[in-house]
Structure formats: structure tokens, C-alpha cells
């Protein structure tokens with residue numbers, strides 16, 4: 001079954017580190033909602049009859065900038081053009097400053113059953129540095145309100161590697177997050193993306209990025225800490241209490257089909273070779289204009305051969321707790337990694353980066369997770385590594 005991703009491109013201000021597509025100037029969302037519903041209709045006609053939808057994910061930008069009325073219209077459009085009777089999970093990204101109790105109750109009333117909350121830090125110093133809208137008090141307040149509104153499935157996003165963040169702030173962030181009996185926590189290393197205000201500050205020498213060793217130490221600490229508190233580290237950035245893994249994200253890691261709608265949204269469809277991946281235009285005005293003319297707002301499309309899919313599969317599966325199943329890799333992707341990379345696998349095991357291979361499954365150790373990209377590069381088939 002497929003996933004549906006809905007990109008809502010509005011934010012009230014720009015976070016220093018962010019390179020997602022969003023605009024901060026739109027006061028009216030009418031044109032966007034109209035265009036989005038047209039895109040849902042077009043994609044529903046094309047793909048809706050092929051697979052039912054199992055997960056819906058509202059991301060952004062900031063979906064919580066939309067009114068409940070606009071959200072209801074979007075959800076009605078999805079239900080009208082896709083088969084949604086088997087939906088298991090509907091996730092909604094929300095920022096603390098938007099999360100009034102009324103709004104949260106309204107979301108629950110629209111059958112949204114999982115929230116991804118952009119906390120990032122419980123400290124004002126970090127939040128100011130990142131130019132987040134909310135403050136530490138709102139970050140703590142939102143969790144109680146989320147529960148009051150009837151959400152027992154939610155995730156908190158936290159960022160480590162923030163320049164000048166005292167070490168004790170990071171451990172306190174984890175402590176506070178898990179202290180609310182939070183079912184899911186996602187942790188991200190702050191990366192300096194090109195053309196962001198943060199990259200500009202670094203270029204001008206006004207901010208010194210955290211070095212790789214320190215980031216790696218924080219990540220190691222995070223793994224030890226959250227696993228000791230009963231969280232499964234089921235994907236490099238994702239920690240969940242049993243029964244609370246993100247179903248939608250699993251689709252990205254397992255080459256399941258998904259359709260993305262909204263400006264800059266990505267889609268993936270594999271129904272015979274080559275598989276297809278495409279992304280929408282990263283420009284709200286053009287996106288709306290194209291859809292008003294009933295044109296699909298695609299920016300780039302890529303065709304993926306089985307070899308390309310195999311490389312992706314190796315990268316994606318090594319990030320997960322299930323690991324890379326060598327039998328599946330051979331049967332579905334035609335790559336016999338065990339024979340092709342026997343020495344590399346032995347070296348990685350000897351170095352403590354992967355567990356001893358059992359039942360043909362390669363799984364990273366905690367040490368391997370700290371250098372996941374390097375381990376992946378070592379295992380990619382000889383012609384691409």
C-alpha cells in the first residue's frame with residue numbers, strides 16, 4: 001500500500017538552518033489550497049486506483065499554519081480521489097506556537113492521529129539561535145496540551161550539534177523529552193546547508209560549527225541514553241517506544257510507493273522497471289499557475305534502474321534496525337553482496353561496525369551507526385563505491 005505526502009509551504013519566519021521549501025509572506029492560503037486539491041485530483045486519477053493509501057503525512061513548511069477549514073477541505077479531497085479506507089496513520093507536523101488546545105482538538109476531529117512536533121530544544125538560548133518562533137515555555141506546554149486533546153501518538157524533533165550549546169543542555173533536552181513519556185523522539189544533527197542564514201553566518205566567521213567528533217559524541221550519548229530509557233533505535237534519527245514506530249517513514253526506507261503533492265514534494269513509484277522519482281516545482285506562484293491550467297507541476301523526473309535501486313536499498317536498509325537482508329537484496333535487486341563484498345563485510349565486522357551476520361542480515365552496531373555513511377560506501381557494489 002502507498003503513502004501520501006502533502007507539503008504545506010508556509011512558515012511565519014525563517015529558521016536559520018532550514019533549506020526546505022517555504023514562503024513567509026503569504027497571508028492567504030486560498031490559492032494554494034485550490035491548487036493542491038487540483039493536484040490531488042490529478043494524481044488520484046492517475047495513481048489512486050493502483051494502490052490504496054495506508055499513510056498520510058502533512059509536512060512542510062508548517063502545516064499548522066493552515067486553518068482547520070482548509071485542512072478539512074484538503075482531507076475531503078484526498079478521500080474523494082484516493083482509496084483511504086485502509087489508512088493506518090495520519091501524521092501532522094506542528095510547531096508549538098500554533099498548538100492551541102482548540103486547534104489540537106480540531107486536528108483530532110479530522111482524524112489526524114499522530115503529531116510530529118518541532119520542539120528542537122527546550123532552551124531559549126538554542127531556540128533564539130535557530131530563530132524559532134516558540135520559546136522554551138511553549139515547548140514544554142505543548143506536550144500536555146497534545147495529550148489533553150487526545151493524542152497518544154506523537155513525536156518530538158530535537159536538534160543536537162547547535163553551536164555554543166552547553167553539553168548539559170543536550171542531555172537535559174533528552175531528559176525533558178523522555179520525561180513526558182513521549183512515544184517517539186527524532187534527533188537530528190544540525191547541518192550547515194548551502195544558502196541558509198546559518199551558512200552565511202559561518203562564512204562570515206560569526207558562527208563556528210560544532211566539529212564532527214563532538215557531534216558524534218552527542219549522537220553516541222543520545223543512543224545510550226534513549227535506549228536505556230526503553231526506546232528502540234529503529235532508524236538512525238528515530239527512537240520509539242514499542243508500538244510507536246512511524247509507519248509512513250518506513251515507506252521511504254523500504255522502496256514502497258508514495259505520492260507527494262504540494263510545491264517541492266517528492267514522489268516515488270515502482271511498478272515495473274525503471275522506477276520513477278519526481279519532484280514538484282519549488283515555487284508556490286508557478287505551482288499554483290500550472291495547476292490552474294490543469295498541468296502537473298513537475299520540476300524534475302528521474303528513472304531508476306535496478307542497479308540504482310539496489311544502491312539506494314543498501315543505504316536505506318543499513319539505517320534501520322531490521323538491517324540489510326542479503327537474501328532480499330539478491331532476490332529483489334539482483335545483487336549478491338555476500339560474494340561481491342565478502343572481505344569488506346569481514347573487515348567491518350572485525351572493526352566492530354556491524355554485528356556478526358546472522359540469517360543473512362547485516363546490521364550496524366552503535367559504533368557503525370556513528371559512521372553510517374562510511375560503512376554504506378564500503379558496502380556499495382564495486383562499480384559505484
Ligand code: SF4
Pocket residue numbers: 010011012013014015018019020022060061062095118
Ligand atoms: S518552521 Fe520548519 S520548515 Fe519552517 S523555516 Fe523552520 S525548520 Fe524550516
